[in-house]
Amino acid sequence: MTGPFASFAGDDIVPSITRAAESAGSPAPRVAAGLPVCVTEDEAGVTDFLAAPFGTVAEQDRTVRALAGRT
Numbered sequence: 001m002t003g004p005f006a007s008f009a010g011d012d013i014v015p016s017i018t019r020a021a022e023s024a025g026s027p028a029p030r031v032a033a034g035l036p037v038c039v040t041e042d043e044a045g046v047t048d049f050l051a052a053p054f055g056t057v058a059e060q061d062r063t064v065r066a067l068a069g070r071t
Contacts, residue, residue: 009033 009031018028036054040046 014031
């Protein structure tokens with residue numbers, strides 16, 4: 001995985017989960033992320049279809065920055 005989410009996951013999410021596990025006396029868990037993938041010629045249609053369950057790209061970017069404290 002590449003891009004901003006990979007950095008956020010590697011710099012913030014995984015270390016936080018690892019510290020919590022260690023504090024609880026548990027081994028560090030493996031962390032995996034899933035991403036939706038679509039091959040299409042109808043980019044606008046798929047974008048609209050996915051906006052309902054996942055939000056728009058702009059909303060996702062704001063959410064990731066907010067979670068990372070990088071607003």
